[in-house]
Amino acid sequence: MPQPTSVPPPALNSFDEFTRLEEVVLGRADHYNAHHTEPSWRLFFYDNVAPVLGRHTTPSGEELLPIPSQLTDELNEDISGLADALTGCGVNVLRPAVPGKDVDIRSPHWDARATPPLNVRDQTIILGNTIVETAPHIRARIFENDLLKPAFYRYYEAGANWLSMPRPALASDSLDTSYFTRQGLDVSRATDGETAGSIEGLGLEMVFDGAQCMRLGRDVLVNVANHNHELALRWLRDNVRNLRFHRLDAMADNHIDSVLVPLRPGLMLLRSPEYLKYLPEAMQSWDVIYAPETDDSNFPDYTDLGFVIPIGSRYMDINLLSVDEDTVVVNSLYPELITVLERRGFTVVPVRHRHRRLFGGGFHCFTLDTVRRGGPEDYLS
Numbered sequence: 001m002p003q004p005t006s007v008p009p010p011a012l013n014s015f016d017e018f019t020r021l022e023e024v025v026l027g028r029a030d031h032y033n034a035h036h037t038e039p040s041w042r043l044f045f046y047d048n049v050a051p052v053l054g055r056h057t058t059p060s061g062e063e064l065l066p067i068p069s070q071l072t073d074e075l076n077e078d079i080s081g082l083a084d085a086l087t088g089c090g091v092n093v094l095r096p097a098v099p100g101k102d103v104d105i106r107s108p109h110w111d112a113r114a115t116p117p118l119n120v121r122d123q124t125i126i127l128g129n130t131i132v133e134t135a136p137h138i139r140a141r142i143f144e145n146d147l148l149k150p151a152f153y154r155y156y157e158a159g160a161n162w163l164s165m166p167r168p169a170l171a172s173d174s175l176d177t178s179y180f181t182r183q184g185l186d187v188s189r190a191t192d193g194e195t196a197g198s199i200e201g202l203g204l205e206m207v208f209d210g211a212q213c214m215r216l217g218r219d220v221l222v223n224v225a226n227h228n229h230e231l232a233l234r235w236l237r238d239n240v241r242n243l244r245f246h247r248l249d250a251m252a253d254n255h256i257d258s259v260l261v262p263l264r265p266g267l268m269l270l271r272s273p274e275y276l277k278y279l280p281e282a283m284q285s286w287d288v289i290y291a292p293e294t295d296d297s298n299f300p301d302y303t304d305l306g307f308v309i310p311i312g313s314r315y316m317d318i319n320l321l322s323v324d325e326d327t328v329v330v331n332s333l334y335p336e337l338i339t340v341l342e343r344r345g346f347t348v349v350p351v352r353h354r355h356r357r358l359f360g361g362g363f364h365c366f367t368l369d370t371v372r373r374g375g376p377e378d379y380l381s
C-alpha cells in the first residue's frame with residue numbers, strides 16, 4: 001500500500017493582482033470592539049475622519065471609541081461569506097491566528113489598544129517569493145503581523161525570502177503631516193493631545209503600508225505622499241533588486257486600492273479620470289473601467305447605533321479581489337459595479353459586505369494573496 005503523503009505547503013509566489021489565485025490569507029475581526037483614536041490613527045485616516053473629528057472620542061473624552069458588538073458580529077458574518085466564496089472558487093484560504101481580547105500594547109514612547117488582523121493587505125507586501133513586512137503608521141498595528149507569523153513561517157519553510165522594513169518608533173515627531181498641510185489643511189485636530197514621547201534627533205521615520213503598492217509582474221506602483229513614504233521607496237529599491245518600483249506622486253494620502261485595481265493586462269478599474277495622470281505612461285493607454293456612481297441606500301444607516309465614524313470612503317468597494325483575469329469577488333452592495341463588470345465579460349462572485357466604511361476595508365484589504373500563478377511578466381511595455 002502506498003503511504004499517505006502530506007501535501008507540502010506551496011511556494012510563495014505572488015507578483016500581481018489578477019493571475020489565477022491559489023492561496024490567500026484572509027483577515028479576521030474577532031474582538032474588533034473599539035477604534036483607538038489616538039493621534040497616529042487620526043492622522044492616518046485624516047482624509048476621511050477630519051469632518052467628524054469633534055466626535056471621535058466618547059462623551060467623557062475617551063479615545064477608545066467602542067464599536068457596537070452587533071456591527072462586529074455582522075462584519076464577521078460577511079467575512080465568513082468571503083471565506084466560503086473563495087473556497088468555492090478553489091482557493092486555499094489561510095487565516096491569521098486569533099487575536100486576544102482587549103490587548104493593550106505599550107512601547108517605551110506610547111501605548112495603544114491593538115487592532116485585530118483584519119486588513120492583512122496593509123502591513124505586508126508579497127513581492128514574488130519575498131514577504132516584505134512594512135513599517136506601520138498606526139501604533140495599534142505595530143504587532144499585528146505576529147498573528148500572521150504561522151503563515152509566514154509556513155512559506156519560509158517552503159523556501160520564501162522574508163524581509164522587514166526597520167520598525168518605526170512612532171514617537172511624537174515621526175509622522176510627516178505635509179500631505180495635508182500642502183493642501184492648506186490644519187492638522188491640529190489630529191495631532192492635538194499627543195502624549196507620545198519624543199526621541200531626540202530622530203525626526204521623520206520610514207513609515208509605509210503594503211496597500212500603498214500595486215503589483216504588476218516585474219513592476220510595482222508605489223504611492224509616495226510624504227517623506228515617511230519616500231524613505232520606504234528607497235528601502236524597497238535597495239532591498240528588492242529584481243523588480244522595478246514606480247513612484248506615484250501623492251495619488252492618495254496612503255493606500256491606493258480603493259483608487260486603482262488592475263483587472264488584467266491592459267485593463268484597470270479606476271476611481272475617476274482625474275487619477276490617470278498619476279500613473280506610469282505605459283498605463284495611460286490601458287482600457288479603463290471607471291467606478292460607477294452608487295446609491296446612498298447601499299450603505300447602512302447607523303443613526304440608531306450612534307457609531308458614525310466612517311474611516312473609509314464611499315469608494316471602498318472598488319477594492320475587489322480577483323480570482324483570475326475573468327473572475328472577481330465584488331461586494332454585492334455595489335450592484336452598479338457588478339453590472340459594469342458583467343457587461344465587460346467578467347464572472348462576478350457577489351459577497352455581501354456591509355460595514356466597509358466603519359472598519360475601513362474591502363475585499364482587497366482583507367486579503368493577502370500569497371500564491372498566484374503569474375510570474376515577473378512585463379505588463380508595461
Ligand SMILES: N[C@@H](Cc1ccc(O)cc1)C(=O)O
Nearest residue numbers: 045047253255311312360361
Ligand atoms: N484615505 C485612506 C485612508 C484609509 C486607509 C486604510 C483604510 O483601511 C481606510 C482608510 C484610503 O485611501 O486609503
Ligand SMILES: NC(=[NH2+])NCCC[C@H](N)C(=O)O
Nearest residue numbers: 119211255258312313316365
Ligand atoms: N488596504 C486597505 N486597507 N485599503 C483601504 C483603502 C481605503 C481608502 N482610504 C478609502 O477610504 O476608500
